Amino acid sequence: MSTETFGAPVPGAPPRAGVPAADRPTRRRRRASFGGEGSRLGTVVAYIVAVVAALVFVTPLVYAFFSALKPSREVLLAPPRLIGTEVRWQNFADVFEYAPFRTYITNSFIVSVAGTLVVLFVSATAGYAFARLRWPGRDIVFVLFLGTLMVPQEVLVIPMFVVMQWFGWVDTYQSLVFPWAFTAFGTFLMRQFFRGIPYELEEAARVDGAGPVRTFLRIILPLTGSALAVLAVFTFLNYWNSYLWPLITVNDYSTLGTLPIGLASFATQTGTRWDLQMAASIISMIPTTILVIALQKHLVKGIATSGLGGR
Amino acid sequence: MRTESSIRPPRRNSLHRRERRQAFGFITPAVAGLSIFTVMPVGLAIVMSVFDWPIFGEREFIGFGNYIELLTDSPDFWPALRNSVVFTVLYVPVNLVVALGLALLLGPRIRGRAIFRVIFFIPVVTPIVANALVWKLVLQPDGLLNGLSTSWFGLTLPNFLVDQNWAMIAVVAMSVWAGMGYNMLVLTAALEQLPASLLEAAQVDGARGWRMLRSIVVPLISPAIFFAAVMTIISSLQVFAQPQLLTGGGPGTSTIPLVMFIYNTGFEFQDLGLAAAGAWLLFILIIGVTAMQFRVQKRWVHYEH
Known part of the structure; x- marks a missing residue:
């Protein structure tokens, strides 16, 4: 990962079409970034510190995994042992017997995918209107949009619950998807991205007589893949891990429970069955962990695009 | 900044009108959603904070009673x-x-x-x-x-x-x-x-x-x-x-x-x-x-x- 990746101040500038061949040799040269120079001893020490830190860091997860494989009464034995008298893979299957985890997982997927699709649609259309179209009141509306970013979810959940009561949406999928699908964050992210796309591309389409809708669909959207992907990943993770809101709006766990609240209530119900709780925890960690491992090359850039964007 | 107005001077107004109309379409989902799911709850939160407002049952205005x-x-x-x-x-x-x-x-x-x-x-x-x-x-x-x-x-x-x-x-x-x-x-x-x-x-x-x-x-x-x-x-x-x-x-x-x-x-x-x-x-x-x-x-x- 080189510094060039972040050269453009415009967040997530359109995908770069490879580095020109003439520039490549300079990437091979040792560059003077912090921690890049130094003695061989320093490098060895850095490796040791990194490995030790990583080992300590993952210890709780490793311990949880091996606890999930133990017989129930052997989880809390002193001195702690990694492996019990038997290795019970059965625990992972038992989790699905004790609580409707299949439903929880399905619900989490439905809600996360639906929410992500709504967010992408709303953010892309509104972002385009703010970035490229001219209409009266645009700048004022944009400032109002940004103003809503200041209001934290915690202020909104109480009245949102009353709104759900009015709509008759308590215990529905809609109540899990829609209330948080209209954040100004996505719109802002997309607007910043659209502004980085050269006007000339649109001019050409307009000269050919294409209106905003066709320009948007044919010219702009195909260039937007990377920004949409970043927004999609962050939105999916937010929905997937959401805890406070489902806790409030879902009463009927057996049909509408999502993974986080299902797992929390499972933990309360099973008391000291740490073996099952750890198995359930590990299961619920798998999807997002796979997502992050798959996206590892883009992590830093994704954070730079979304988090620091528009600073 | 904008240069496209110079491209087709004769049809400028109709183009602008069309753009405005379509902009309205582009922005409506976001504005409607934010109004219902952010602006309205914020307003409601202000109102609720000056009411005795149980989940079920009668509500009663109590001014700054909750804050106090x-x-x-x-x-x-x-x-x-x-x-x-x-x-x-x-x-x-x-x-x-x-x-x-x-x-x-x-x-x-x-x-x-x-x-x-x-x-x-x-x-x-x-x-x-x-x-x-x-x-x-x-x-x-x-x-x-x-x-x-x-x-x-x-x-x-x-x-x-x-x-x-x-x-x-x-x-x-x-x-x-x-x-x-x-x-x-x-x-x-x-x-x-x-x-x-x-x-x-x-x-x-x-x-x-x-x-x-x-x-x-x-x-x-x-x-x-x-x-x-x-x-x-x-x-x-x-x-x-x-x-x-x-x-x-x-x-x-x-x-x-x-x-x-x-x-x-x-x-x-x-x-x-x-x-x-x-x-x-x-x-x-x-x-x-x-x-x-x-x-x-x-x-x-x-x-x-």
């Missing part, structure tokens, strides 16, 4: 406020220092740094409920931490999650573990943007190690540190899941943060009006702290432009 009750009468509000502040004061510096340390450590000289970064980032994306359960097991009296301590050093550790002095520290430690990976990547992105020429110049001038870090690197990435600090303080004033799952707010009220107080007031004691008033006080706290940071930033944040 919170500030003078509610047994848990001030402890909750204190807990949120204590959590923030402990969590934010540790989070930032660990995140910066790792971002610096996992620099270009570490091959496979992408893998290390993934490892430190995993708890950021795994459900906080699962993370908390794992830590709950680790921190049990016979859990991993105490088990290792007794068998290696013969030292029995306190029962962290129910100990008056340790419960909050346990919540903070778990939260740092789960959350600092995000700031690590934010700061990594900033470090990777540093101009190599400037660092080379500093090295030629003899800057090394700690001095290089303090006088060159930290000032250069101070905008990113500031951003991370602002966002982390906001999110730590909103902490809820970690204490709720690890300690249940206990022992006593020693780890109930404001959001948990608001949640309990609204949905356990079913007093939505009081909860709404509490949420506004939290909002004022967040706005105040954030505004203060922006005022202080001039003293330590260096922008280049």
Whole structure:
């Protein structure tokens, strides 16, 4: 990962079409970034510190995994042992017997995918209107949009619950998807991205007589893949891990429970069955962990695009 | 800026009208959604905070009654406020220092740094409920931490999650573990943007190690540190899941943060009006702290432009 990746101040500038061949040799040269120079001893020490830190860091997860494989009464034995008298893979299957985890997982997927699709649609259309179209009141509306970013979810959940009561949406999928699908964050992210796309591309389409809708669909959207992907990943993770809101709006766990609240209530119900709780925890960690491992090359850039964007 | 008006002067007006109409179409979903799901709830929250508003049953206007009750009468509000502040004061510096340390450590000289970064980032994306359960097991009296301590050093550790002095520290430690990976990547992105020429110049001038870090690197990435600090303080004033799952707010009220107080007031004691008033006080706290940071930033944040 080189510094060039972040050269453009415009967040997530359109995908770069490879580095020109003439520039490549300079990437091979040792560059003077912090921690890049130094003695061989320093490098060895850095490796040791990194490995030790990583080992300590993952210890709780490793311990949880091996606890999930133990017989129930052997989880809390002193001195702690990694492996019990038997290795019970059965625990992972038992989790699905004790609580409707299949439903929880399905619900989490439905809600996360639906929410992500709504967010992408709303953010892309509104972002385009703010970035490229001219209409009266645009700048004022944009400032109002940004103003809503200041209001934290915690202020909104109480009245949102009353709104759900009015709509008759308590215990529905809609109540899990829609209330948080209209954040100004996505719109802002997309607007910043659209502004980085050269006007000339649109001019050409307009000269050919294409209106905003066709320009948007044919010219702009195909260039937007990377920004949409970043927004999609962050939105999916937010929905997937959401805890406070489902806790409030879902009463009927057996049909509408999502993974986080299902797992929390499972933990309360099973008391000291740490073996099952750890198995359930590990299961619920798998999807997002796979997502992050798959996206590892883009992590830093994704954070730079979304988090620091528009600073 | 706009040049397209010069392209087709004769049809300018009809084009503009069409653009306006279509812009309306583009913006409507977002405006409608934000109105229903943000603007309306904000308005409603203001109204609710001046009502006695149970989940079911009669509502009654009581003016500033809820606010007065919170500030003078509610047994848990001030402890909750204190807990949120204590959590923030402990969590934010540790989070930032660990995140910066790792971002610096996992620099270009570490091959496979992408893998290390993934490892430190995993708890950021795994459900906080699962993370908390794992830590709950680790921190049990016979859990991993105490088990290792007794068998290696013969030292029995306190029962962290129910100990008056340790419960909050346990919540903070778990939260740092789960959350600092995000700031690590934010700061990594900033470090990777540093101009190599400037660092080379500093090295030629003899800057090394700690001095290089303090006088060159930290000032250069101070905008990113500031951003991370602002966002982390906001999110730590909103902490809820970690204490709720690890300690249940206990022992006593020693780890109930404001959001948990608001949640309990609204949905356990079913007093939505009081909860709404509490949420506004939290909002004022967040706005105040954030505004203060922006005022202080001039003293330590260096922008280049």
